[in-house]
Amino acid sequence: MDINWFPGHMHKARQAIARVMPSIDVVVEVLDARLPLSSQNPLLHELKGDRPCIRVLNKADMADPRITTEWIGYFQREKGVKALAMCAKNKKEAMKIIGLCKKMTPKRDYLFKPVRVMMAGIPNVGKSTLINTIVGREITKAANQAAITRKPKHIDLKNGVVLSDTPGILWPKLQDKHGAFLLAASGAIRDTAMSYPEVAMYTGNHLLGRYPDLLMQRYKLKELPADGLALLEAIGRKRGCLVRGGEVDLHKAAELFLRELKNGVIGHISLERPQER
Ligand code: G4P
Numbered sequence: 377m378d379i380n381w382f383p384g385h386m387h388k389a390r391q392a393i394a395r396v397m398p399s400i401d402v403v404v405e406v407l408d409a410r411l412p413l414s415s416q417n418p419l420l421h422e423l424k425g426d427r428p429c430i431r432v433l434n435k436a437d438m439a440d441p442r443i444t445t446e447w448i449g450y451f452q453r454e455k456g457v458k459a460l461a462m463c464a465k466n467k468k469e470a471m472k473i474i475g476l477c478k479k480m481t482p483k484r485d486y487l488f489k490p491v492r493v494m495m496a497g498i499p500n501v502g503k504s505t506l507i508n509t510i511v512g513r514e515i516t517k518a519a520n521q522a523a524i525t526r527k528p529k530h531i532d533l534k535n536g537v538v539l540s541d542t543p544g545i546l547w548p549k550l551q552d553k554h555g556a557f558l559l560a561a562s563g564a565i566r567d568t569a570m571s572y573p574e575v576a577m578y579t580g581n582h583l584l585g586r587y588p589d590l591l592m593q594r595y596k597l598k599e600l601p602a603d604g605l606a607l608l609e610a611i612g613r614k615r616g617c618l619v620r621g622g623e624v625d626l627h628k629a630a631e632l633f634l635r636e637l638k639n640g641v642i643g644h645i646s647l648e649r650p651q652e653r
Pocket of ligand 1: 436501
């Protein structure tokens with residue numbers, strides 16, 4: 377798979393974020409709870425300085441709850457950082473961010489000087505969904521296609537908090553094949569930029585060692601496949617992804633597997649663990 381850090385875009389995003397950052401009180405970084413490290417953007421950490429930061433482990437409804445708890449502990453070790461796990465569609469959970477933003481900026485007359493909060497994150501982690509839930513109506517467009525979010529620049533919640541959009545698109549930093557493949561499997565990379573069989577085989581292999589029971593159950597397998605390719609072949613045969621002559625259509629099987637993984641129907645799966653960092 378082609379690994380690219382989009383240097384031109386990142387340069388523009390860096391300049392735009394650096395311009396806005398002085399007016400920001402709290403940075404909320406939305407991460408994918410299933411892969412919190414790979415869904416971070418290092419640029420944001422560099423530019424946020426010592427501002428308080430909330431790491432939102434979003435899509436926690438699809439992640440392995442035990443691993444999510446470990447991630448919360450991992451992130452909270454950092455000074456000035458709070459971590460929250462949630463499903464962005466859950467209003468009660470989403471509103472905890474607002475309460476926490478106020479707690480992190482004490483001694484403030486919110487009426488005269490609302491807390492300015494930057495909501496940031498790589499495409500497809502759920503920023504629009506989260507903002508829509510907090511605001512209580514659809515003001516940003518959510519879509520499961522990386523990088524097509526459009527939203528207004530500032531949203532005054534009229535409760536002492538103003539949400540600010542991150543200027544520019546924060547692409548994920550694809551440092552290595554491992555992170556790139558897992559990001560692609562999570563839906564953070566545009567479909568056109570990835571090879572389905574390659575990503576599915578890599579991710580399948582990764583998951584065979586971690587969640588063998590979930591895979592066996594979902595695809596009604598009698599034996600655990602030896603590797604990612606064998607898993608795709610088994611899925612293809614079970615689900616009728618075949619070409620003429622009875623061979624497995626690897627592309628179709630890969631598409632099906634990645635769609636089910638992205639939608640969380642295989643089970644509660646975390647793709648990264650803190651101890652493997
Ligand atoms: P972005 O602004 O960061 O780019 O992400 P966006 O909100 O557009 O969300 C991307 C996809 O992830 C959407 O799926 C959205 O519904 C889904 N999503 C966001 N947060 C959560 C969450 O906490 N849990 C789960 N399970 N899904 C989440 P979609 O299929 O394109 O949209 P829709 O069909 O759900 O409307």
